[in-house]
Each structure stands twice: as structure tokens, then as C-alpha cells.
Amino acid sequence: MKKNSFFQFLLNKRSLVILGFLLVCAGVFTREFFTVSNLTNVMLQIATDGIIAVGATFVIISGGIDLSVGSLVALVSVITIILQTKFNTPIGIIVSIAAGISVGLLNGLLITRVGISPFVTTLGMMTLIKGIALAVSDSHSHSGIDPNFARLADYPIFGIPFAAIIFLLFVLAANAFLVKTSIGRGYYAVGGNPEASWLAGLNTNRYILMAYVFCSFCTAIGGILLTSRINTGSPIIAGDTGTTVVSAVLLGGTSMAGGIGTVYGTFIGVLILGVLKNMMNLMGIGGYYQTIFLGLLLVITVLADRTHFNQHK
């Protein structure tokens, strides 16, 4: 049993050292970082990508990858707003979630039934979904018309934005699921050794399928909240989402080889990226140099974590 209490986790994770270092830098180099309003701001900023990263953690632990999340966010935003305009907000949200789940099912079926590798499947789906998003939106962006929906993501509950609350709930629930439930433990088995799991009678295909469905579900939720934040349905938003999400998950110590990783780790990974971006913005490090720093962060993380991957050749 893994009694992986949060505290133990804090002690033996490198990503936490990086986060700590960043927080110290943020405190030293900016006056604004450690203010209540900025911290609230950061929480809101990381929430939507964070929710998607929770889903992506499942996929990566199960030994796969999902590159189609960015396109799906765009599709979800378009559907949410267009249906909101035509009918009402709940219909928009429900259909968006349904669309997300369908994409997840399609990814999962192509991977488990047809046997195309996750990388290739989701790469193809990325193009496909983008086409659909453009078609649905007629290549325009559309404004939302429901002021309540527009307030949804930012709406403070005990001072914390709703989107951030949802993110935290997803983190806690998903972590509990992976660590404490029988099915959750199965994900580590399936990702760690798919053949052994199958021979032990696990329906590995169903596990993998559900990972993609869950990831797409999270993407739909994240996408809806992002749509609420910008109150716009646009076929070309979320260009960075795919990269950010995968980076966050790997930064958090989840292994691309499958079978290793935690949602708490992903939470830290999301924080690292969020804090770094916020800090650089506050410091006025803009444009080109921000690009270079983010790139270097990825490379350095890999270097720092190399020993961790040693055992997986």
C-alpha cells in the first residue's frame, strides 16, 4: 500500500525544490507576488490548464499521451457559446461535456480496438477536431450572451475563484481515486505492465479507454471554464494548452513510461509553470526572453530528473 501522505510526498520530490526556488525568487524579485490578490490571480490563471492536466495525468500514468486536448478546448469553447446563444447556457455546457466525452471515446477506441499508438491517434485527432471546431464556428469567434456564465469561472467562494475551487476538487478527488480506490490502483498496474495486468484478468482496454474519456472530460470542464473567463467561443484559442499540460504533468514527476506518477505531482507541476509565468510577467521579463526561459525550464527539469528515468532505460 502506498500511504503517500502529502507530507511524505513533499519530502522526496524534486519538483518541489524547483517550486520552492521559484517562490523564493518571486518573493525576492517582485513586490507584488505575495499579495492576496496576486495569489488569487495565480490560482485562477492555473485552474483551467490544471484541470486538464489532472485528466492528462491519468492518460500518462496509463502509458499513453493525449495531444488533442488543445483542439478540444477550442471545440468546447465554440460549442458552449454557440449553443448558449441559440438555446441556453446549460445546454451549451451539457453538449460540450458530451462532445468531450465522445472525443475521449473515439481516442480510446482507436487506441484500444484498432491498435494505433496513442501518440499517432491523438495527433490525427488534433487536426480532425480543429477542423470540426472551425466548421462549427464558421471560423469566427462568438461572444457569450449570458452574464452569469461570464462570471462563473471568476466567481469567488470564500475568496477563491470558482475555477480554482473546481481545480482543487479535481486534484483532491483524482488523487484519492488513484491512491485509494481499487480501480485507481489498477491504473498503476495497467501503466506499469500492461501485459501482466491483462494476464491478471484486468480489462486493460477498458482502463485505457476510460483514461482518455476522463482526460477529455477534464478538458471539456477546463475548456468550459476558460470559455467563461474569456466569454468567447473561438476556434483558435488554447494554442499552448497541449504543451503546457504535458509539461506540467512531466514536471510533476509522472513518467512518460507509464505506471508512475501522482496527481499531487501534477498539481506541483502546474504551479511551477503558473508561478514562473506570473513571476516573469511581474518582473517585466517579456516576449522573447520568456520563451527562452520556459524552454530552458523544460530542459533543466529533464536534466534534473534524469536519474529518475534511469531505471526505465
Added chain:
Amino acid sequence: ADKPVTVGFAAASSGWPWYATFIQHVEDRCAKNGWESIILSADADVATQLNQVLDLIEKKVDYIIIGPLDAKASIPAIKKAHEANIPVIVIGNDLDKEYWDYVAAIRVIDDRDLGRNSAEIMAEVLKDSPSKKIFVVDGLAGQPAVTLRWEEMKPVFEKNGIEVVASEYADWDMVKAITVTEDMITRFPDIDAIFSMDGSMTPGIVQVLEESGMEDIPVVGLGGTATELELVKEGKVVGTACQSPGMNAEDAMDAIEALEAGETIEKRMTVNTPKTFAANADDCPGDW
């Protein structure tokens, strides 16, 4: 009051030449005034842009210039800045009238003007032609600039009997424009003229025509990049609608200086996008 004025600029992408020029002007003007500037780039990601505006608000800058990737999607960010009492100057992409109350100033190059002016040049070119078939090498699918330009291009084309037989996206990318143009002249060897949605792609179109010996097909550009202007001067492009990010930036900075001085200013001003031909090409700065 002793604290220098800080201008925050949330640019759509510092990797786009239009914005690079704009940024240069903002930085120069701020430096001249002894002000500080914080330049952030959303790298073409809408959510990033929203986040960057929020960070500028946290930073408590005195003015925010925003070059929206998507004007509609930038409204929430603009409202937040407004709530925080930071004057916002919108540049690049126009804003619907209902949101004008939230911003201090709008200093834009109107994409509709650009579209109309270039379309009118096209109408002029094909005035006497018996057949008026053109194709359009388009920008990036889903971008507001594309939508707005078409809004005004369409009626001009219709009025003048110009038939757009096809339009293909080339993502503002010179290399893709080459491929698209090649494919299109294969498909429509008897095309009467070609319309380029943006100066960054025009040289590619001209090049394809030269390579395939079809230089006599007229090309109409849009935007007035330095290279496009060069082609206009050489007569390889009939004309273009000139836009200057530098002039736009100066207008935006003028507005900020006026606000700082406590003057009242006009809410919305647009930068001229004059029709530019070989004869008057030198009037266009071609600064991007």
C-alpha cells in the same frame, strides 16, 4: 508622483513583425519620457493574453495597452483593468461600440478599411477586364482580422462584378503562400488577378508568378510591409492598402501622454490606410 509612469503592453505576439515594430515605438517613446514599460507577449494564445493582462493589473501599471488576439475574447480582461481603474488603450483590433465605456482610448488600424481599400484597388485593376475571376490567398482561419477584412471586401467585389473563385488560408506564412498560389494557378490557369490578404505573403505570390512565367497576372496586396512596398515600386504588385504599426503606436502613445497631462481625448481614432501605388509608395512608411 515621483514614481515613474509605467506602461504595460499586452501584445498578441512579439514574434509578429507588426507587433515588433509597435513594441519598438512604445519602448522608445517611454524611454524618451523617462517612463517604464513592461512588454508582454501572449504568443498567439488567447488565455495567456488574459492572464498577462491580469498580471499587469497586479503589477499596478499606470496604463495598459492591449493588442487583442481576439477583441471579443479580450473584453473580460479589459473590464478587469477598468475595474482596477487602469486606463486601457486598445490597439490593432477594433472594439465593438458597446464596450467603449471600459476603455480610455481606441487607436486602431481598422481592418475593415484595409479590406475595403485593397478591394477597391482590385476593382480598379479589373475595371476593363471582360472576365473578373480572382482568388484570395487568405490569412489564418478563425482570426478576427480575416473576418473584418472580408466584411468590407465582399460588398466591393460584389458591386464590381468580381468573382472570388476560391480563397485558401496560408496562415500569414510566406512559404505556405507559395504552395497555395502554385496549387491555385494549377487549378485556375486562366485567373484574372490575385488578392493577397497580407503583405507578409505577397512576395511569395509574386515569386510563384515569376517562376511560372505568369507575371502578367496582376497582384493586389494589403498591408504595406516593407517587402510588399518594394514590389509595388517595382511594379510587380499593382497596389496595396498601407498600414503602419509605427504610426499606430505613436497615436497610442500620444493618447497616453495626453491622458497623463489630464487632457480629454477622442475615444476612437483610426490610422489611415491609404491606397498605395508605385507613384505614392514613398509616403507609406513600410515600417514592418
Added chain:
Amino acid sequence: MRNENNPVIIEMHRISKFYPGVIALDSVDFCIRKGEIHALAGKNGAGKSTLIKILGGSTQPDDGQIMLKGKEIVLHSPHDAIANGIAIISQELMLIQELSVMENILIGRLPHNAAGFVDWEAAKTVAAEPLKQLGLELDLSAPVKTLSTAQQQAVEIAKALSRHAEVIIMDEPTSSLPNREVDHLLSTVRRLRDQGITIVYITHKLKEIFAISDSITVLRDGKNIATLSTSETNQAKIVELMTGQSADSMFEKGNSSSSDIPVLEVRDISRKNAFSHISFTLYKGEILGFAGLLGSGRTEILRAIFGCDAFDSGSILIDGKEIKEFSVKEMIRRGIALAPEDRKLQGLVLSMNISDNINLATMSSAIRNMGKEKKTAIKLFDSMGVKAPSIKALVSSLSGGNQQKIVISKWLATEPKVVLLDEPTRGIDIGAKSDIYTLVEKLAGEGVSVIIVSSEFPELLRVCDRILTLHDGEINGEFLHNAVDEETLVAYASGSVAQYSVEPISKSEVK
């Protein structure tokens, strides 16, 4: 005997399985009686694994039916087999290395409450049960990767028991177990039988078959050749059934071709936590055996000599010259070759063809000499008697024995002076083993020196000129092959004899 009286539990009827170009099983009938230990024997590629994979639901037959207690069952997946009380412990242990012992035992069936949360206390109790049944004590929360192979195997068995399997099938369970553990396993298997569990036991080791089985089925070329009661047959008969030829000449030691010329001298090398004070000399044309239990450091020593891993102190001399630079490349250049213990993981590039694998370590010039490569490949292919369609066949399509021949061929292509063979006969059948012994002797005859590591001591006695015993990373005995028996080797290897109670035999006495 009990064989005839017990009721039939599983009957496989006219099972056939085809792979492109291969008939893995040709209308096989296979009948297992309740509560027996039923051994399944046959050469590499005879179809043993295929047959039991079908029984385990992981492979579907092309034809035939399976009856469980008289009722026909159809097994679509391993899940179905498990649900029918059939558990398979496959040759490659199928555990999830990162997960704990408990989770591995209860994989997919962790007890949970209504909300779906695992009840770890209950899990502990449930998982401890089968371990107790096996008479084992393991830390339930230790990750499986920290366990030894034998312990991992016990976890596999516990996994089967915890599912109340009525039939447990073991595919070559002892092929990577040390002797001491083998005995333990055999007694476990007997104990299980006495508890009424039916066992199907696949092995290439005839001794084990006769030690525990009640009945034997021999497969050859995908056909059931015979099912016999163990008490009514003998080893020679089984070998004959398996190979189709008489077994007489297979196990005789050939002449020694050992000489006086030292080729490899290892002087007092040590590495922390692996081996210490290892010294020995290998002579030209000599076949030297390393006898030791699993984990005694034999592999580590070979790897150190081959330059894969560093050592802390000591020196190594080749042809009297001390080696200063240690790298695999350098050692290959100096005429050393190592056939590692795990063919698939360490020895072969399965996605490449036979010829490329054979030539992998020899390509000396930047531009490949295709003609030469082909000649080398064909020469070794023929002289080793590899069974494959051509030298362009992918090695992944070969049987274990043939794969091992390719590994050895790769090293012979380098024309080595010293060949290090780590468990060269693991998991390969009697025929292929005998081929490899013959080959080793032929090499020695040509002046090549050989070190063989093996956990099967009879094999060492059969082929070696001299045998060193290792215990706990140290050499504790040295014997000429004709001056020692298996019991003595086991005694030394297991450390039950004090250090060097036998005088080391000097080289001159060999002559």
C-alpha cells in the same frame, strides 16, 4: 495410480493453433486429472507455452474445445480463465514492479467499501492468507522490485492461490531459480497438490519432472506424442519421445583441450556489494565453470571483466599484459566476448535480422562490407545449425534455443580468445543444450578459452575442465571436473562448507 482414479478436471480436445508458416498446435488432446501434478515436456517450439496460453485465455485456438469438469467453456481473455479457476504463472514473471506485494497479489480485486475506497486492513488480511499457505513471510507493502526472483515467484503463486485457483499452470518456473529455491518450490508444489490443487508444470529439466510429477505429456512439433504415468516411464524414454532419437550420447564429457598458457588473469578484483577478492587464471583452450547460487555475483564478475561495469580494486591481465582501459569496445578488441544471461533483454536486437545481429559487434569499417558480412553470417548460421528460413529472418521469430545460438554466433564472429557465457542454456531444450555443449568443446579445441556460468551444476560437470564455486561474491572452492560431484558443488555454493577446505588444485596436476 492416482492418475487413473481421479476425475478429469480439464479436457482440451483437438486443439489447433496456426501461426503464419507454423503449426504451433496440431489437433492436440490434453487431459488433466484433478489433484495431479501434470508435467508438460517437449523441445523448444514444441507448443507447450501455446497450449497453456490457450488454457489461460490469453491466446485463442483456431480449432478445438475446452471442457472444464465436463462442461465446455470458452475463454476469451485471461479474465475468463481466472473466473473459471485457472491461473497461469508464465515464464516471464508478470508482476508490476512499482506496486507492492499486496497489490500485486490482489491486482484488480482489492477489497473496497461501498464508496469504492480500498479497505487496506482487509487487503492485508486477504493478501497474507496465501502467503501463509505457502509458509512465507514477506513485507506486504514492499514494492515487488525489491524482491528476489524466487520471492517474486512466490508472489505469483500467492496471486493464484488468493483467487482460489483450482488449476495452477507453471511455465518453466525454475528456469531462473537457484537450486536451493528450486527445492523449496518443488515442495511448495507438492504441498499445493496435497491441498487438492491441480498443477500443470512445464520444464526442460527432466530431473524435476521425475521428482514431482504424477503424469507426463510430451509434445513434439505441435502434436501430443504421449501421455504417460510418471511411475511407468523413465528419463531416457521421455528424451526419446521429445526428440525422436535415442538419448544415449548426449551427456558425455569430451576430451579436455586445456593448455598451460594463461590467457586471462584476474587478480584480486573487488566491488562493494557485488564481489570481493576474485582471483583466477584462465588458460588457453580451457573451459572454466562458475558454480554459484543466484545472486552470488557471477554475472557481476563477468560484466566487470567485459568492461561493462567498473570495479573498485584489483587488476585484469590479458595475455600477460595488464588492462588499463576498461570499456566494452576495448575488451572486444582484446578478444573477450560476453553472451549475457538474458537473451532478449541484453543479447539480441529482436527487430533486426539474423545477419545484422551476428555482425553487430564486428563491423570494423565505417562502410559495411556486405559480402563479408553475408559470408560470416552464413558460415556461422550453418556451423551452428540454426533453424530459420534464412539469414534475413528476424530474430524475434526464432525459438529460444536458436536465439541463443545467434547470440553466441555474434561473438564467434569477433573471433574471440575468451568467451564468457552467462547461463547459456537457460530455458532451452535438451537438444539445443547438447548442441551448445558440443560447440563449447569445439571452441576449446580450437584454442578458445571459455567461462560458463550456470545454476545447473550437472551441466557444469558435463562440460567444464575446472569449476570454481562462488558464494556471496567470493570464490570458495576450486575443482577439477573429475574430482568433484554435484553434492560438493552445492555444499560450497550454498556456503555450508568453510572457506577453501579443499586445497586448490594447481594447474600442473591437471596434466
Added chain:
Amino acid sequence: MDITSRKKSGSGKVTLILKENVPWIMLLVFSAFFAILFPQFLTFRNITNVLRNSAMIGTIAIGMTFAMIAGTFDLSVGSTMGLAAIITIKMQPQTGGTALAAVVIALIMGAMVGLINGLVVGRYRINSIITTIGIEYVILGITLVYSKGQHVWVEDMYKPLEFVGKGKLGTFPFPIIIFLVAAAIGQLLLSKTRFGCQLYATGGNPIAAELSGINIGKVRVIAYMISGFTAAVAGIMIAARTQNLDPSFGFGQETDVLTCVLLGGVSLYGGKGSIFGTLAGVLILYIVSNAMTLSGASYELQLICKGLIFLITVAASVSWQKKGK
């Protein structure tokens, strides 16, 4: 029933050849389809256009094939190509010497990026995706700093260099020749050199490769350097052709390259693939987009079709492989 009756040896060989060339079969099927649908498709000019346009991504795909066979991803080729192109243009026009220096510097830069990738990824291939994405960003940033975010262009390019992009040998545009030569060299490297064999071994089984005396770290570094080098070659080609580029040109185009390589049947896990297959992958991608443009279908539909064609082609390879097992 005995073994021989099941074997059907004659047709077996044909199946094998078909099985190993699924991308080419798909290419032929698509081409035939397009040729029937669109009369302009099978014209000499259209085909040369397609080939010339595919030369750039195609050349990089040749290089990336090496990285992929070694079992590692190289997602940094997009901005490497961009930086090489920008260097080439920014250091023009001037004399032959400078033009040549620009080319040499661009090529060295490409190889150096490969070197860095190789050293960072080293023996731990699992993280090559994230490493090379990181490098892609770093190089984009460097390119933007170098070009100050502005268009770069040059009026007159050194003539021999211009020929690289615009020239024709007979009726064949020179970039096609470069592409085909790169492919030929690549194929020779893979099949006729020790390095090629070691590359397959490194990707197929790094442990066995190491135990056979192969320095897998070195092999991977070289594979990455080849990949970076071809990216630079492509950048120079495109710079010579257009003489005018966006500052962020190239960024993100690694996806197209990767698509070609995967369409061509190169394994994501290393050890398998060939230049011949990659060639088919490149052609599929470009022929499909050419046909899409010729068809006049809307952009959305084009994207959807591209996604579908990609999935169908790969699914076909997968199911053929399964069948043959």
C-alpha cells in the same frame, strides 16, 4: 494437415512485400483516386510543384527518421530550420565569401543544436519529447532576439546560393534534387554503413547494443546532429528560394515533419523504419494537401480529411502488421 499445406509460399512473399510497403500502397491508392477526381492533378507541372514544396519538410523528415530510429524524438527541428533560414538571409547579400559563411554557420548551428539535444537526452530517451520541445522554444527565442521580431529579406542573393532555392536542372527544380540526394545519402547511411546498423541496434535494444560495444550515447548524438543538420539544410533551401521570411518561420512545423515520418511507418519506439518509407510519408502529406486545394473544399473540410487520412493510413499499416504476425 502439415506445415507445407498451410504455407502458401508464393503468395506469402507477395503479402510480405505488400505488408512492408503499406505507405506506398496507400500513396498509390490516394494518387489514383485524385488523378481520377482532378484532371490537373497528374500534370507535370503540378507534380513538380508538389515535389518542390515537399523538398523542405521532406529533407528534414530524412533527418528526423534517424532520430526516430534511434528511439528518440526530435521536436526541435521546426525552429532550427527557422533559425538557419534567418541566418542565411540576414548574412546576405554581399559577396560569395559571406554567403558561403552564412551557409556554413547555419549548417554548424543545425548540427550544434543536434549535439545539445543529444547530450541532454543522452541515454534516457523517455524524456526526449519534453527536452526537444524545450529546445524548440529556446531556439525560437534566440531567433526572435536575432531578428528583432522583424521580417528578414534580401534583395539580391549570391547567385549560386539562389540557385539552390530557385534553380532548375533541366526541368527539375533544384530543391527536389537536394531532397532526393539527401534521401539517397540517408538510405546509404542507414543500410550500408556501420553507423546505420548501430542506429537500428540502439533504437531496437539499447542494452544489447551497449553490450555489443556500441556507444549508444554517441550514436544518439550523431542521429540528433543529422536531424539538426537536415533542418538547417532545409532552412537554407527555403531562404534561398524565398529570400524573405517571417521571424518565427518554422516554429511548429516539426508536427508536419513528424506526421510524414509516422505516415512512413517509422516506429515511435525506435529500431524500425526506413528512408524509403519516410519518402512515401512525405509524398502522402503533400499530395493530400495539394489535392485538397485542387478540390476547392473548404478549409475545415480539408483539415477533417487530413486528420482522417492520417488515421486511416496508420490504421491500415497497423492492421496489416497485425494480420501478418
